[in-house]
Amino acid sequence: MITKIRLTNFRNFKAQVFEFSNKTTVIVGPNASGKTNVLESIYAASTGKSFKASLQEEMINHKAEIARVKAKVGGDILEVILTRGENGWPTKKLLINGVGKRLVDFAGIFRVVAFGPQDLDLVTESPSHRRGFLDTVLSQVDREYRRAILSYEKGLRQRNRLLWRIREEGTNRSQLLFWNQLLIKNGDNLSAARQGLIDFINQTGAINSQDFSLDYDKSAISEARLAQYATEEIAAATTLVGPHRDDFVFRLKKRDLARFGSRGEQRMGVLWLKLAELAFVEEKAGERPTLLLDDIFSELDHDHRKVVMAVVRSKQAIITTADPHFVKGLKGVEKISL
Numbered sequence: 416m417i418t419k420i421r422l423t424n425f426r427n428f429k430a431q432v433f434e435f436s437n438k439t440t441v442i443v444g445p446n447a448s449g450k451t452n453v454l455e456s457i458y459a460a461s462t463g464k465s466f467k468a469s470l471q472e473e474m475i476n477h478k479a480e481i482a483r484v485k486a487k488v489g490g491d492i493l494e495v496i497l498t499r500g501e502n503g504w505p506t507k508k509l510l511i512n513g514v515g516k517r518l519v520d521f522a523g524i525f526r527v528v529a530f531g532p533q534d535l536d537l538v539t540e541s542p543s544h545r546r547g548f549l550d551t552v553l554s555q556v557d558r559e560y561r562r563a564i565l566s567y568e569k570g571l572r573q574r575n576r577l578l579w580r581i582r583e584e585g586t587n588r589s590q591l592l593f594w595n596q597l598l599i600k601n602g603d604n605l606s607a608a609r610q611g612l613i614d615f616i617n618q619t620g621a622i623n624s625q626d627f628s629l630d631y632d633k634s635a636i637s638e639a640r641l642a643q644y645a646t647e648e649i650a651a652a653t654t655l656v657g658p659h660r661d662d663f664v665f666r667l668k669k670r671d672l673a674r675f676g677s678r679g680e681q682r683m684g685v686l687w688l689k690l691a692e693l694a695f696v697e698e699k700a701g702e703r704p705t706l707l708l709d710d711i712f713s714e715l716d717h718d719h720r721k722v723v724m725a726v727v728r729s730k731q732a733i734i735t736t737a738d739p740h741f742v743k744g745l746k747g748v749e750k751i752s753l
């Protein structure tokens with residue numbers, strides 16, 4: 416549970432401290448007052464990453480060189496320090512109680528589940544969004560997964576570079592063997608963990624009697640599959656099979672939600688997915704994650720707001736809204752006005 420966060424040159428905040436109750440905190444403010452930025456900073460303290468910026472230095476205030484996030488979580492102090500760096504090489508430092516940590520050891524101490532309007536992209540946008548979802552959830556609860564994904568991605572870059580050298584420079588193909596084995600070993604772990612998560616999600620009940628499910632579209636990696644694509648891979652200078660090509664399809668009563676679902680049904684599909692994520696993280700971690708809800712109530716109808724509020728009440732939740740009336744109907748919540 417997070418009790419306090421101190422932001423220094425983080426996005427629009429020069430120097431600001433926010434405190435959070437162990438139940439629900441509602442951050443209220445007009446558009447562009449910094450509500451999403453506060454949630455992003457909490458997310459960064461949890462994962463070491465942004466849920467929004469593709470480049471982490473975007474989180475540094477326009478007029479500053481260094482951004483700091485310092486969060487008090489239980490008895491620990493989690494810190495993220497970002498710099499623009501020299502010659503366009505930005506740096507990131509992660510610290511727990513003042514001691515520098517690698518990402519694998521930093522993420523997973525403080526667990527959050529974030530849900531905002533951009534999550535609709537999970538249904539409608541490219542497979543990389545859906546792989547990102549799987550990685551984010553599994554990384555929160557499984558250190559071995561964090562290690563495997565970093566190792567796989569690094570191996571993939573090396574293997575693609577080697578494929579390029581085989582094509583362009585005639586480098587010997589036998590060098591591929593090492594990378595094949597590394598990718599197969601880590602790839603098997605990633606696929607198994609992803610399958611486990613998708614199976615768990617599929618056991619989650621219907622919401623408001625709407626029956627959603629996920630189909631795992633797995634790109635298996637093995638010696639046989641790599642051998643099958645060997646010629647194409649060298650021609651393309653890129654690895655064509657493996658978890659980096661995974662995807663999943665959302666279904667509503669067996670139909671493809673991205674193609675046939677209404678906007679509202681797609682939104683419910685994402686809500687269903689997020690509730691399943693919450694249950695998964697809670698079960699695997701053995702404790703309740705903090706919920707970060709960015710401006711989602713305005714998009715939900717009455718029944719679905721009730722579904723969300725029922726979950727919110729049993730966990731630490733930090734909610735943003737631009738609607739001051741929203742707060743009036745809520746009892747027992749702390750309010751932060753921006």
Ligand SMILES: Nc1ncnc2c1ncn2[C@@H]1O[C@H](COP(=O)(O)OP(=O)(O)OP(=O)(O)O)[C@@H](O)[C@H]1O
Nearest residue numbers: 426427446447448449450451452473474475476477
């Ligand atoms: N690196 C940065 N440096 C300074 N300001 C920034 C930076 N990145 C974003 N901002 C500004 O921070 C302000 C607040 O953004 P934020 O997205 O948190 O607003 P919000 O309260 O969530 O608004 P909305 O209700 O529209 O969602 C915006 O004006 C944005 O332009």
Ligand SMILES: [Mg+2]
Nearest residue numbers: 450451452710
């Ligand atoms: Mg916002």
